[in-house]
Amino acid sequence: MAAAAPSITAPVQGGRSKSELIAFAIMVAFFVIAPNFIYPIFLMKALCFALFACAFNLLIGYVGLLSFGHALYFGWASYVSAYAAKSWGLPPELAILAGAATAGGLGIIAGALAIRRQGIYFAMITLALAQMMYFFAVQAPFTGGEDGIQAVPRGKLFGLINLADQTNMYFFVLSVFLLGFLLIYRIINSPFGEVLKAIRENEARAISLGYKTERYKLVAFVLSATLAGLAGATKAIVFQLASLTDVHWTMSGEVVLMTLLGGLGTIFGPVLGAFSIIAMQNYFAGFGQWVTVIQGVIFVFCVLLFRRGIIGEIANALKIRL
Amino acid sequence: MFEIFGIPSQALFGQLLLGLINGSFYALLSLGLAVIFGMLNIINFTHGAQYMMGAFVAWFLLQHFGLGYWWSLVIVPIVVGFTGVVVERLFLQRLYKLDHLYGLLLTFGLALIIQGVFRNYFGSSGLPYQMPQSLTGGQNLGFMFLPNYRVWVIVFSLTICLTTWFVIERTRLGANLRAATENPTLVRAFGINVPRMITLTYGFGVGLAALAGVMAAPIYNVNPLMGADLIIVVFAVVVIGGMGSIMGAIVTGFTLGIVEGLTKVFFPEASNTVIFVIMAIVLLIRPAGLFGRTA
Numbered sequence: 001m002a003a004a005a006p007s008i009t010a011p012v013q014g015g016r017s018k019s020e021l022i023a024f025a026i027m028v029a030f031f032v033i034a035p036n037f038i039y040p041i042f043l044m045k046a047l048c049f050a051l052f053a054c055a056f057n058l059l060i061g062y063v064g065l066l067s068f069g070h071a072l073y074f075g076w077a078s079y080v081s082a083y084a085a086k087s088w089g090l091p092p093e094l095a096i097l098a099g100a101a102t103a104g105g106l107g108i109i110a111g112a113l114a115i116r117r118q119g120i121y122f123a124m125i126t127l128a129l130a131q132m133m134y135f136f137a138v139q140a141p142f143t144g145g146e147d148g149i150q151a152v153p154r155g156k157l158f159g160l161i162n163l164a165d166q167t168n169m170y171f172f173v174l175s176v177f178l179l180g181f182l183l184i185y186r187i188i189n190s191p192f193g194e195v196l197k198a199i200r201e202n203e204a205r206a207i208s209l210g211y212k213t214e215r216y217k218l219v220a221f222v223l224s225a226t227l228a229g230l231a232g233a234t235k236a237i238v239f240q241l242a243s244l245t246d247v248h249w250t251m252s253g254e255v256v257l258m259t260l261l262g263g264l265g266t267i268f269g270p271v272l273g274a275f276s277i278i279a280m281q282n283y284f285a286g287f288g289q290w291v292t293v294i295q296g297v298i299f300v301f302c303v304l305l306f307r308r309g310i311i312g313e314i315a316n317a318l319k320i321r322l
Numbered sequence: 323m324f325e326i327f328g329i330p331s332q333a334l335f336g337q338l339l340l341g342l343i344n345g346s347f348y349a350l351l352s353l354g355l356a357v358i359f360g361m362l363n364i365i366n367f368t369h370g371a372q373y374m375m376g377a378f379v380a381w382f383l384l385q386h387f388g389l390g391y392w393w394s395l396v397i398v399p400i401v402v403g404f405t406g407v408v409v410e411r412l413f414l415q416r417l418y419k420l421d422h423l424y425g426l427l428l429t430f431g432l433a434l435i436i437q438g439v440f441r442n443y444f445g446s447s448g449l450p451y452q453m454p455q456s457l458t459g460g461q462n463l464g465f466m467f468l469p470n471y472r473v474w475v476i477v478f479s480l481t482i483c484l485t486t487w488f489v490i491e492r493t494r495l496g497a498n499l500r501a502a503t504e505n506p507t508l509v510r511a512f513g514i515n516v517p518r519m520i521t522l523t524y525g526f527g528v529g530l531a532a533l534a535g536v537m538a539a540p541i542y543n544v545n546p547l548m549g550a551d552l553i554i555v556v557f558a559v560v561v562i563g564g565m566g567s568i569m570g571a572i573v574t575g576f577t578l579g580i581v582e583g584l585t586k587v588f589f590p591e592a593s594n595t596v597i598f599v600i601m602a603i604v605l606l607i608r609p610a611g612l613f614g615r616t617a
Contacts (some may be wrong), residue, residue, distance in 0.1 A: 066423045113602050115550050116609040120365045121561060125605065128558040131551070132598035139591060249554065253430060260427065292438035299431025303424050304416060 019320035020185075023268055031174050040170045041238075046278040047177045053258040053270030055227035056182050060256075061265030062188050063220045064200035065115075068123045069130025070228050070255050072110065073103035075247025076133060077229030082116035082149040083142055092155045092163055096233040103229020104222055106133070111221030114213055118203075126151045130252055137247045148243030152236060168239060178235050180227050185267060187223060196220055224286070228255075250292075257295055263309025267302040268322050272310055327588075334587050335466035341585015342576065343541065347373075347478035347534050349575025351556045351616070352563065354530035355481055355572040357490070360503045361523040364414060369556070370527045370549025371436040375402050376535020377544045378440065381451050389455035398536045399529035406528030410521045433550075440546035448543020475537050482533065483572045488508055490568055499523065530541030558601045564614020574612060 034043055052074055061067045081099030084090040090098065114125040137143045144150070154163035163169045187193050198206045199213050206213050236242045245251065254277065262273025277295070284291050302309065308316055315322040351369060358366045366372075379401055389397065409432065417424050453471050460469035490496035502509040502516050510516045527553035535549075542548055563574030578597055586593040604612060 066426070068426075096392075113605050116605050117561070120359075120426060123423065123426055124365065124557040124561050125601070126596050127554055128561065128601055132595045135594040139594075253434070256427065256430075281465045289441040292434050292441070296434030296438060297437075298429045299434065300413065300428055303428040303431065304413065307420075307424070319535045 017321065019315075019318075019322060020267060023322055027268065027271065028178070031177075035167065042165050042278070042282060044173045044238045045235070046275045047173050048231045049166055049255070049258065049278055050274040051177045051180045051234075052064040052228050053255050053262070053274045055224045055231060055265075056255045057259045057264065057270045058168075058187065058227070059220060059224045060259060062200060063195060063196045063217060065217065065221070066123045066256075067114070067126040067221075067224070068256065069110070069126035069128075069249070069252050070225075071247050071249060071251035072126075072130035072133050073107055073225040073228040074232035074235075074251060074255070075137065075244075076106055076235035077103040077232035077241075078242040078246050079137065079143050079149065081233035082152040082236040082240075085155060086149060086152045086236060087142075088219055090155075091158055091159060092172075092233050092237050095155075096230065096237060099233025099236065100226050100230040103232065104226035105279050107222040107225025107229075108218070111225065115217045115221065127231075127249060127252065130247070131249060134244070134247045134249070137244060143242070143244075146244065149236075150241055150243060152240040153240070154240060156235055163237070173234055173238060176230065180230055184227065185199065188267075192216070194221075194255035199254040250280050254295070256303075257299055259309075261298060261306075261309055263312030263315070263322075264307075266309065266315060266322055269309050269311035276310075327342060329587055331465040337583040337587045338580065338592075339466075339468070339472055339583075340586070341580045342476050343579070345576035345579020346476050347538060347552070347575075348556055348559050348579050349483050349572045350479050350530055350534040350537075350573050351552070352559045352571040353486060353568065354527040354534075355556065355560055356522055356563075356565045357363065357530070358487070358527035359521050359565045361499065362410075362414065362418070362425070363422050364417070364429065365422075365557075366524075366527065367426055367429035367529050367553065368409070368432045368436065369429075369528075370551075370553030370601075371433040372402055372406065372531040372549070373538070373552065374438065374440065374534040374549040375405070376532030377451070377539040377548060378444070378535075379532070380536045380539050381449055381544045391452075391457075391536070394536045394539075395533065398532045402532030402535075403525040407521055407525040409528075410524040415521075415526065424447030433553075437546055437550060444546055446545070446547065448545040448548075451456060451539040451544050453540040471540060475541070479534070479537065480576075482530070483575075486530070487568045487572065550568060555597055556585070558597050562597075562601050562604045562611060564611025566611075567613040570611075570613025 031043070031047070033179070052070070056067065056070050059067050077099035078184050079099075080102040081095045083090060084098045084194055085095035088095075110126065110129045113129065114122050117125060138145060154169065156162050157168070157172055161168050161172070163172060188196070195206065195216050198209075198211070199216060203213055232246060235246070258277045259270045260272035260273070261276055262271065263269025280294065281291055284294065333407060338447065339452070355366055355369055358364060376398050379398045383389040383394050383397060384391075412430070413428055414425065417428060457471040460467055462468075474555075490499060496545050498509065498514055499519065502514065502519055506516045538548070559574055559578050560571070562578065563570045565571070581600065582593060582596055585596040592599070
């Protein structure tokens, strides 16, 4: 039954990686000149979410696993990074690493539990575990409850570069993003990534070929969680704040939406999706709850009529890989 | 008054009762999810929002038409169930041939829309809903005070659950339903209108959620987000019980409600998380769920 249903992401046939290279060059060029005409804080926020969405996409797009609890890694990494920078006085790079490592550790536990079930159950389990950790964040003393961790120092990168300077901060965030992005690109184009895609297409067959699919799924899960944590930890340093918003299930829903809108299983889709959603939130910030309604409408629209997402549609129309 | 394990009986039985009440809602909601999943293969993320709609429609009927609780018990499930029928016809029907995850994403989007619209019109603070006159008051049992309304909720939801179980497992209609779950093509060949059956099943599941909403209205405030967190707990309940069995959903729902109530007495810090912890343990020991069958 499950095998008969078409996969959640239809792989685009053919094409060469030249299209990817051109798109990558355009993206990097845009980010380098963007701070000249777009508010850097907005760009940094969007970059953090873009990395978050790319990390999420690694699971849904290339392994076919829908995690509905990715706020767990994003949010907890931001707490740990904020706490490390503020209370332990760690430099930003170590604080961010501590956050990402925490996310990876949580990913091992949650992933090992969640991959015991497939499909819809997997989504429900990840959501439930994330909700559990949300309640921990509400109750644990170090997270600061409703206030969160405020006034986190940005500090000096490697003891040299002052991140309080907006331009320095921006290019640091851009570097983190590109690092994560290229790492994900490398993963999905490695032999390991090919096995992941095989699991997505037909897990039973991958097992019969001798692959220990559980192990592959767990490694992919932990990688995704760690990279989501990298995004969250960086965001905490940028905004000098870690709060309950980032661990709440609405955040898990938002990252799903970003990826879906941009295009599940495309390389550039999550980036564009994240920028679109963050721009939409900024633009409609004064409309209160209507933002939630619009997000819901985009969900429904994408699922019914626009399943390939923006980048997926473009790639399909041009018959290239993006 | 006496004490059990150093806990005053009043507190212990009070929390136990509250646990049973929550268990009633878990059972009704997970039952609806299981019925819908069985037929549509969709996890209905909108369930929490539909539960909330049930409470709001009851509030609306009382405010604007003067129709009280008893009328609401009948009218609300039909009205909200009908909105479910519309949703199924308009949206869900288009997804059956796709990956099941799309159903989850679509219903999540619908939940965001419904909750967002309600929050715009009613704000985030709750609206009070009067308890029906005939169910106010309570019995003093000596060791605890037993409010009549809570007894009613437990008895009534148990009745609804068992009736649903009976209809699905023991009647001809239920046999058709189960057959259509197993092999819709074959059942269609026998001249049974399976698409209509699917639509009505969704409407019924949604109606159950709305009924739970009506029952919850006098206990909790009527609030646009009352179903948002609840649905996640119910998901955990469904993972623990496994969606393969109707009775499993009912038993798991009530049991976990009681466990949660007891946790509130003995270890209050963990009361929010105990169900998720149990879920993790069950996944380690019996991944298919307590009543589940491995696919």
